[in-house]
Amino acid sequence: MTRGIMYGCNGKMGQTITRLIEEENDVEIVAGIDVADQGKNSYPVYTNMEECQVEAKRLRKKRQQDLINGIEPIMDLQHQEYLTFSKAAVLMGCTRQYIYKLVANGKLKASRLSSRMAFVRKADIEKMFEGNPYKRVIPASKSKPSKKAKAEKPTQNQEPTKGKEENEVLDYYSGEEVMSIYKVKKSWLYTSAKRNQIPMCRIAGKNYYSKRHIDEFFGTAVDFNSITEWVTADDVEEAFSMSKSALRAYTYRHKIPTKREYGRTYYSKEHLEELRRTDLMSNDSYYTTEHVQQLYGLTSANICHIVRVHHISKVKVGVKNLLLKTDVERAMAERAAKGL
Numbered sequence: 001m002t003r004g005i006m007y008g009c010n011g012k013m014g015q016t017i018t019r020l021i022e023e024e025n026d027v028e029i030v031a032g033i034d035v036a037d038q039g040k041n042s043y044p045v046y047t048n049m050e051e052c053q054v055e056a057k058r059l060r061k062k063r064q065q066d067l068i069n070g071i072e073p074i075m076d077l078q079h080q081e082y083l084t085f086s087k088a089a090v091l092m093g094c095t096r097q098y099i100y101k102l103v104a105n106g107k108l109k110a111s112r113l114s115s116r117m118a119f120v121r122k123a124d125i126e127k128m129f130e131g132n133p134y135k136r137v138i139p140a141s142k143s144k145p146s147k148k149a150k151a152e153k154p155t156q157n158q159e160p161t162k163g164k165e166e167n168e169v170l171d172y173y174s175g176e177e178v179m180s181i182y183k184v185k186k187s188w189l190y191t192s193a194k195r196n197q198i199p200m201c202r203i204a205g206k207n208y209y210s211k212r213h214i215d216e217f218f219g220t221a222v223d224f225n226s227i228t229e230w231v232t233a234d235d236v237e238e239a240f241s242m243s244k245s246a247l248r249a250y251t252y253r254h255k256i257p258t259k260r261e262y263g264r265t266y267y268s269k270e271h272l273e274e275l276r277r278t279d280l281m282s283n284d285s286y287y288t289t290e291h292v293q294q295l296y297g298l299t300s301a302n303i304c305h306i307v308r309v310h311h312i313s314k315v316k317v318g319v320k321n322l323l324l325k326t327d328v329e330r331a332m333a334e335r336a337a338k339g340l
Contacts, residue, residue: 003030005052009041010034031055082119085110092125102128171211172201178209183261192217227257230266240272241320286315286322296332306331 008014009032018041021027029043031052037045046052077083077091085103089096099120102108109124173181178189190207193200196217199210233244242250247267251258257268287295292303303323307314310331313324 002027004028005030006032006043008034009043009045010036010038015040081122083122083125085118085120088120088125091122107132172208173211173214175207175209178214182259185263188263227268227270229269230259231269231272232264232266236267236272285325287325287328289321289323292323292328306335310334 004027006014006018006029009018009029011034014032014034018029021029022042029041031043032041032045033047033049033052034045035047044055046055073090077087080087083091085096085099089099092099099108103110103120108120108128110118110120112118175186175189178184179186184192189209192198193209196213198213198217201208231239233247236242236247237244250256251267254271256271259266289300289303292298293300298306306312307323310327312327312331315322315324
């Protein structure tokens with residue numbers, strides 16, 4: 001943090017610089033020098049440098065005295081073996097209510113001498129800290145175990161599994177990496193991670209998200225660099241006659257790779273075409289239902305009945321059914337032979 005003093009802070013240029021500096025996080029104006037304090041600034045204004053130095057000395061002495069006042073109670077407790085709950089809170093730097101909570105949970109031993117007097121030994125406080133070394137907490141998946149898993153009990157020769165190997169998170173994305181790779185905003189990432197229970201941890205003021213869960217959420221089971229063509233939901237609706245809600249369900253069910261850039265979702269065109277089999281639409285070996293209706297003058301109900309009775313092979317592409325041409329001609333020949 002860079003701290004400075006502004007000369008001529010009440011002038012037009014001084015006010016402009018003050019507004020610019022207030023928007024920065026690593027620069028701060030601690031005082032200003034001008035002929036008069038017009039009350040325009042959030043920092044104190046002095047008429048000359050000598051007044052500013054006197055005020056700086058006064059504030060420095062005040063900070064030193066505050067530090068001494070904060071340390072003295074702790075120094076007085078260094079030679080006391082038995083502490084009240086209030087003094088134990090001062091020694092540990094926490095609230096008295098938290099000391100009561102530690103005692104109630106059995107983590108800290110205490111002795112009650114009367115209805116209004118209870119003490120804690122300093123040795124018991126040190127013992128509590130020694131018995132609880134720091135361990136990094138790695139969040140695991142919050143998925144609930146199935147009823148079948150709850151019903152199964154380990155045998156005598158089988159050790160009970162804790163699910164640690166399966167749920168342990170080893171690789172993380174930083175928030176900046178997720179926003180850079182998937183082109184999403186910080187607020188959208190935080191909300192989506194919370195809504196979908198993506199494991200995350202916070203280290204040094206930064207959020208880190210489980211790499212495996214993020215990749216599963218965005219549907220990246222393949223390398224993004226190998227995918228060259230992407231389409232939007234509108235493109236899919238026009239090409240495959242599929243609504244946006246049906247597309248989302250289809251993408252989730254078949255794990256089609258997706259990416260999100262600047263608020264828009266893109267879908268892998270190659271994977272969609274592979275699953276939707278668009279090559280069959282131009283294949284001469286198949287009839288569409290509409291083509292059979294025009295060719296033989298049948299209704300949709302008639303065609304469904306004929307397909308079921310005569311065992312005609314069909315392939316579903318999008319919302320359309322493709323009927324094998326040879327099977328259709330065979331079925332129609334059989335119906336013509338029967339006079340139908």
